[in-house]
Amino acid sequence: MLARDLIRWMATSVAPGARRDEDAFNVLALRVLRYQAEENPVCRALLGSRGLDPHTLERWQDFPLVPTRAFRDFPVFCGAPGTEALHFLTSGTTGGPSARGVHRVRDPELYRQSLLLQGARYLQAGSGSSESRDSAQAGWGAHGGPPAPAPLRVLALLPPPEARPDSSLVHMTGVFHDTWDDGGGGFFADAEWALDLVGFGRALAEAAEAGVPVLAAGTAFAWVHWLDGTDGSSPPLPDGSLLVETGGFKGRSREVPRETLYDELSRALHLPLQRMVNEYGMTEMLSQFYEPVDRLGDVGLAARFHEGPPWVRTRILDPVTLEPVAPGEPGLLAHLDLANLHSASHLLTEDLGIEVTDLAPDPDRPRGSAFRLLGRRPGAVPRGCSLAMEELVEARGSSWAGRPEVEAGSESGRGSAPGSGGSS
Amino acid sequence: MSVESSGGFGDAREFDGARDLEGARDLDEARDLIRRLRDDGGPELRRRPVGSLTETLGQVGRRFLDPDDPLRREALERIPEDAGLSPEMAEVVVDGMARDWTPERLEALVRSDLPDPAALDGPVTGPGGDRTQAVGDRFAFHLASGSVPGVGATSLLRSLLVKTPLLLKPGWGDRVLPELVARGIGEADPALAEACAVVYWPGGSRPPIEEAAFEAAERVVVYGGAETIRQVRARLPADCPLVAYGHRVSVGLVSREGLDADFEGLAHAAARAVALFDQRGCVSPHMVWVEEGGMRAPAEWAEAVAAASEAVARELPPGALDPTEASRIQQVRASLEVRAAMDSGGPSHGPGADADPGAGPDRNAAHGRNADYGRGPAPSDGLRLWTGRDLAWTVVHAPDPAFVPSCLGRTLRIAPVDDLARVPRLLAPHRSVLQSAALECGPDGDGAGSRRDALARQLAHVGITRVTTFARQPWPPAWWRHDGRGPLEVLLRWVSMEGDG
Numbered sequence: 001m002l003a004r005d006l007i008r009w010m011a012t013s014v015a016p017g018a019r020r021d022e023d024a025f026n027v028l029a030l031r032v033l034r035y036q037a038e039e040n041p042v043c044r045a046l047l048g049s050r051g052l053d054p055h056t057l058e059r060w061q062d063f064p065l066v067p068t069r070a071f072r073d074f075p076v077f078c079g080a081p082g083t084e085a086l087h088f089l090t091s092g093t094t095g096g097p098s099a100r101g102v103h104r105v106r107d108p109e110l111y112r113q114s115l116l117l118q119g120a121r122y123l124q125a126g127s128g129s130s131e132s133r134d135s136a137q138a139g140w141g142a143h144g145g146p147p148a149p150a151p152l153r154v155l156a157l158l159p160p161p162e163a164r165p166d167s168s169l170v171h172m173t174g175v176f177h178d179t180w181d182d183g184g185g186g187f188f189a190d191a192e193w194a195l196d197l198v199g200f201g202r203a204l205a206e207a208a209e210a211g212v213p214v215l216a217a218g219t220a221f222a223w224v225h226w227l228d229g230t231d232g233s234s235p236p237l238p239d240g241s242l243l244v245e246t247g248g249f250k251g252r253s254r255e256v257p258r259e260t261l262y263d264e265l266s267r268a269l270h271l272p273l274q275r276m277v278n279e280y281g282m283t284e285m286l287s288q289f290y291e292p293v294d295r296l297g298d299v300g301l302a303a304r305f306h307e308g309p310p311w312v313r314t315r316i317l318d319p320v321t322l323e324p325v326a327p328g329e330p331g332l333l334a335h336l337d338l339a340n341l342h343s344a345s346h347l348l349t350e351d352l353g354i355e356v357t358d359l360a361p362d363p364d365r366p367r368g369s370a371f372r373l374l375g376r377r378p379g380a381v382p383r384g385c386s387l388a389m390e391e392l393v394e395a396r397g398s399s400w401a402g403r404p405e406v407e408a409g410s411e412s413g414r415g416s417a418p419g420s421g422g423s424s
Numbered sequence: 425m426s427v428e429s430s431g432g433f434g435d436a437r438e439f440d441g442a443r444d445l446e447g448a449r450d451l452d453e454a455r456d457l458i459r460r461l462r463d464d465g466g467p468e469l470r471r472r473p474v475g476s477l478t479e480t481l482g483q484v485g486r487r488f489l490d491p492d493d494p495l496r497r498e499a500l501e502r503i504p505e506d507a508g509l510s511p512e513m514a515e516v517v518v519d520g521m522a523r524d525w526t527p528e529r530l531e532a533l534v535r536s537d538l539p540d541p542a543a544l545d546g547p548v549t550g551p552g553g554d555r556t557q558a559v560g561d562r563f564a565f566h567l568a569s570g571s572v573p574g575v576g577a578t579s580l581l582r583s584l585l586v587k588t589p590l591l592l593k594p595g596w597g598d599r600v601l602p603e604l605v606a607r608g609i610g611e612a613d614p615a616l617a618e619a620c621a622v623v624y625w626p627g628g629s630r631p632p633i634e635e636a637a638f639e640a641a642e643r644v645v646v647y648g649g650a651e652t653i654r655q656v657r658a659r660l661p662a663d664c665p666l667v668a669y670g671h672r673v674s675v676g677l678v679s680r681e682g683l684d685a686d687f688e689g690l691a692h693a694a695a696r697a698v699a700l701f702d703q704r705g706c707v708s709p710h711m712v713w714v715e716e717g718g719m720r721a722p723a724e725w726a727e728a729v730a731a732a733s734e735a736v737a738r739e740l741p742p743g744a745l746d747p748t749e750a751s752r753i754q755q756v757r758a759s760l761e762v763r764a765a766m767d768s769g770g771p772s773h774g775p776g777a778d779a780d781p782g783a784g785p786d787r788n789a790a791h792g793r794n795a796d797y798g799r800g801p802a803p804s805d806g807l808r809l810w811t812g813r814d815l816a817w818t819v820v821h822a823p824d825p826a827f828v829p830s831c832l833g834r835t836l837r838i839a840p841v842d843d844l845a846r847v848p849r850l851l852a853p854h855r856s857v858l859q860s861a862a863l864e865c866g867p868d869g870d871g872a873g874s875r876r877d878a879l880a881r882q883l884a885h886v887g888i889t890r891v892t893t894f895a896r897q898p899w900p901p902a903w904w905r906h907d908g909r910g911p912l913e914v915l916l917r918w919v920s921m922e923g924d925g
Contacts, residue, residue: 045765046758069755070762319750320814332751348758350751384572384704385647385671386832 002035003341006311007113010339013310014117020310029060029313032338032345037063039078042070043344061315065322065334065348068284071101076284078342079106086111088168090283103168103283106342111286114339115175118309122277122290123215123242124152124180152240153207154185157200157218157226163191168283169246173217182212195222197229204234204269213240216269220247224256227264236270243269243276244290259301274298280306280373284347286339287312305356305372311338314369316355322348330354330374454636457621458591462563462640465589465619469560472616474544474585478530480616481581484608485525488518488601495604496522507571507597509702510741514573517701521574521601524902525581534585536903537912544587547921555921560588561642564915567656569627569648571597572701577605579645580620584609586915589619591637595647599624627652643667643915667914669907672706672859673829675851676894677883679844679875680718681866683725690864691728692735693894694836697862699736699817700898702743703832706907707860707890707898710830711837713847722840723808726821729838730810733817737834742816745833752831753815760820764807827851848882855887859907862894 009028012018036043037054046064047054057063066076071090075081084104091100105111154177159167161174170187177185184207188200207214214237218226223245243265256264262276274293281288289306296304308314315324316331325331333353336346352374472480487493496518503514523529534541540548543558550556564583568576576594580602583590594602602622610617625631638644638659645667646656653668660666676694683690697709712729714722745753808821817834825839827850841847851858861883865876880891889908890900904911 041766042762045762049761049765065758067755067758069759073759074762074766319747319754320745322754330747332747332754348754350748350755352747352751384570384701384708384832385575385669385706386673386704386708386710386830 002031003107003110006032006338006341007110010113010117010309010311014121018310025310025313026060029336029338029345030058032341033057033060033063035341036078036344039342040076040344042066042074042076060313060336060346063346065346066344067348068101068282068350070344071103071284075102075104076344077104077106079104084342086171087166088171088283089166101284103286103343105286110339110341111171112175114287114309114311115172116179118288118290119172119176121309122292122294122307123176123244151182151212152180152215153203153210153212154181154215154217155200155203155207156185156187156216157189157195157222158187159189159191159193160187163187169219169281172281172288176215176217180215184210184212185215189222193222195225195229197226200226201230201234204237207241208235208237211238213238213242216241216243218245220245220256220258220261223261223265227261227268230268232268234269241269241271241275243271244279245276246279246281262301273301278304278306282349282351284340284343284349285312285335285337286343287335287337303358305370307370308335308337309339312336312369314353314371316353316371317348319352325355327355328357333371333373449632451632451636454632455639457633458563458636458640461589461591461619461621465616466562466587468615469584469587469589469619472587474534474541474587475531477585477587477616478534479527480613481584481609482525482527482530484605484612485522485530485581486527487608488522488525488604495608499600499604502600503573504743506600507573508743508746509573510743513700513702513740513743516740517573518601520700520899521578523899524578525605529902530581530585533582533902534912537910537916544585547919550920554923557919557921558586558916559919560586560916562589563640564588564590564643564645565637565641566590566592566645567647567652568593568595568598569652570595570704572705573598573601575647576602576622579647580605580622582911583645583915584616584620586912588643588915590621591633592620592622593634593637594622594624596624596626645669645915669706671857672907673854673857674705674707674709674860674862674897675827675858676709676712676862676897677844677847677864677879678712678714678725679865679879680715681868681875682864683714683718683720683722683866685866686864687720687725688728688732690894691725692732694862695729695732695736695817696740697894697897698836699733699740699742699834703830703834705898707900708832709836709860709862709894709897710832711827711839712862713825713839713841713844713850715844716840716842722838723806723821726808726819726838727810729836730817730819733810733819733834733836734812737812737816742834745815749831749833750815753818753833753835756831756835757809757811757815757818760807760809760822764809767807825850827854844879845882848879848886851883851888852886858887858889860890860892860897860900861888862897863891864893 006028033043034054037047038044043064043066046066050064052064054063070076077084081104084106085108086105088103088105089100090103154173156173156177158170158173161170164170173187177187184203186203188196188203190196204214204216262273265271265276266273274297277291277293279288279290287309289308291304292307293304313336315334316329317323317334318325319332330352331354333349333351334347335349338345340347353371354374356370356372487495488499490496499518500511500515503509503518504511507514509517534544538544538558542548543556547555547557560583566576566579566583568579572595576592576598580590580592592602606617606620606622609620623633625634641664643665644656644660646653647669649671653670657666657668676697678690694709694712701708714725716722807823810819812818812834815833818836820835820837822828822837822839825841825846828837830837863876863879863883865874865879868874868876870876870880883891890904892900900906
């Protein structure tokens with residue numbers, strides 16, 4: 001019931017001319033948070049610990065924030081662990097293999113709607129004219145049947161979903177591929193994330209030959225590897241092509257400043273910078289943030305910012321008091337993500353960000369929903385000569401509150417802001 | 425970003441970091457600066473007998489203990505901002521560091537590593553009657569990262585004691601003391617000051633001076649994390665020795681006898697050991713194991729440590745946390761709060777508990793976001809959490825004795841254990857990073873055959889390099905075998921001079 005209402009609300013919220021109604025949003029958010037208070041042991045524990053009654057809280061902001069670290073330590077799930085339809089592991093960036101978090105997903109359809117509704121706004125919107133954007137959105141019915149806008153070829157420097165079912169990034173790209181691809185696209189990495197650069201190059205050339213716009217997806221490190229391996233012979237990509245970079249070097253390639261990476265990619269792929277987008281996502285969230293390159297024009301990478309979908313509210317909090325900071329002050333990003341219906345919606349991340357105050361904000365957008373990532377230094381070495389928790393946890397897999405539930409294998413998920421390769 | 429240079433960089437004076445680097449932007453100029461340290465400063469240094477060095481340097485060090493001395497006053501003025509420590513903490517840190525920089529302590533340091541200090545001045549009779557001499561390097565490069573004030577200055581003094589001219593790049597939060605020590609040396613003995621230079625530049629910026637220093641260094645000393653050490657090592661020629669002081673963890677162990685003997689005193693000493701340097705020191709304890717079976721339960725002691733942490737926070741307020749540090753603590757605290765609530769099976773706030781988790785400024789911080797502090801009996805073996813306002817400190821009583829490193833920011837985990845003899849095994853997997861263990865075993869002392877002696881030996885086997893007490897834990901003495909090695913010995917070469925025999 002709640003899921004159906006939520007999906008309907010999400011679809012409506014991105015329809016052309018949709019008006020933002022904070023009261024209606026709050027009502028829906030309270031339904032979601034009260035459901036989680038009943039069904040999610042982590043949310044229940046936090047409310048109980050603070051003596052809060054979810055039925056007397058009247059604003060979504062008043063519900064306790066669930067730390068993203070909790071996904072490592074507890075089943076952050078409305079239901080018995082094991083009853084989920086999908087589960088995704090966070091990457092190892094903030095801990096060793098046994099310290100990886102798990103996001104259990106009960107409702108893949110809700111996740112799919114979140115991915116496609118938001119993806120269409122930022123990845124497809126510019127792939128045609130503004131009319132095609134509107135018509136694309138107009139075509140999304142209450143049940144979210146994805147429209148078929150201009151043909152698109154999804155080429156991913158990622159393993160195929162069947163090879164890495166535990167990666168939310170791969171899953172997302174798989175949904176885009178299944179929904180939007182014209183039949184010629186594919187995945188160009190194996191389960192161990194070894195890239196098939198030759199195959200990818202061939203696929204780019206074929207798309208260019210066929211004149212089909214490309215949606216090219218990969219992590220920052222994959223793009224660096226591709227640049228290192230390319231001979232520069234890629235033909236210009238068809239108009240409407242777009243590159244999405246999902247951040248995170250994770251020590252797997254040379255680290256390159258974002259400006260350099262995008263400049264090199266722009267030259268190698270013959271794509272303007274405005275056709276390269278950073279996606280900021282985390283395994284713990286079923287919604288994503290993108291840079292609105294269509295509206296930003298050529299403001300320069302440093303001035304870009306990220307936006308979430310209408311079913312997400314982002315607040316920037318003082319790291320010590322967890323109170324909202326003054327506009328323009330940096331702080332920790334806290335998100336309310338209604339797409340996290342069956343896990344936890346109100347999340348405290350370890351990412352630092354700053355509200356966008358210098359560019360004319362969208363008047364329809366609630367405060368804080370556009371922010372610049374200041375990156376994240378999960379493994380940042382503390383200021384002294386004492387060992388960082390992460391340095392040791394990484395090595396040994398110990399955890400503060402946790403009883404690790406999953407002994408996972410190698411790389412799969414994502415858990416970081418677009419680190420040094422992304423927006424920082 | 426004020427830096428001080430002396431010796432090879434001209435008169436002791438402050439300059440803007442950028443301008444200073446501009447002065448040596450050119451590699452040739454940087455090489456020339458280092459040549460002057462080596463070729464002008466080095467002979468000056470070698471001309472002085474070690475006894476005169478301990479005296480001169482010790483007199484400079486002693487100035488930091490004199491409340492009326494301008495060097496100390498400047499240090500206390502500038503360190504809080506530079507290191508991000510409160511003024512109260514800065515004073516305690518300067519006191520503790522400078523205590524080891526007096527002529528007596530420096531001499532004791534020399535004697536600890538060189539039973540016959542004259543070996544630094546020339547050949548002395550060594551083992552088997554042959555003669556031997558301890559020789560420093562023509563030039564060494566010391567790089568520190570981090571912000572524990574005193575680390576850089578101590579490194580500088582050690583190098584000069586073995587008559588090795590050096591360039592010190594201090595950590596960004598430890599720029600004041602090395603600069604002031606170098607200035608003091610310049611005031612006391614300008615020619616001696618020609619042998620040391622302190623220049624700060626941000627790590628990773630690789631100015632020409634860094635390249636020139638790596639080229640010329642006959643030994644490199646580095647303080648930093650694994651990544652920093654790896655990067656430095658990768659830049660050294662195969663024949664250049666590297667002395668690396670990596671990040672370390674320290675811990676505490678309290679036996680039931682220790683608990684019974686001085687319950688409150690130990691709680692206060694432990695809280696203070698955690699608070700010193702805002703827990704950024706390699707000597708700062710991350711976790712304490714408390715043995716069960718004493719008159720009072722380990723959880724009660726944890727509560728006493730929490731109360732003491734609040735008292736210490738008033739006496740020595742914490743410095744500002746950076747957002748990453750604060751974020752870590754928030755994540756850990758909230759996760760622990762979840763665990764505590766799950767373990768207790770219900771609301772852990774008792775009836776009448778304030779629903780507002782953010783304690784107001786006037787409230788006893790120990791009653792802030794706190795599972796059950798002062799709210800009547802709680803399961804003594806359960807997870808309990810005590811927190812100071814504004815992330816000032818965090819104490820956790822966790823039933824699981826596994827070693828878990830702290831998120832720092834004055835966060836201490838306390839675990840009960842049925843027998844302290846189990847603890848060395850818990851530490852063993854972390855051998856390479858272990859350092860100081862405060863071992864509190866009550867009035868029986870640590871003589872041969874005592875419990876403390878037995879436990880200390882076990883700890884030595886798993887990698888602990890210093891067994892101490894909570895009271896002494898923050899302040900290893902000057903002659904401390906730093907991370908297991910003589911601090912001067914690692915800076916020396918021994919020359920054997922054999923005759924016909």
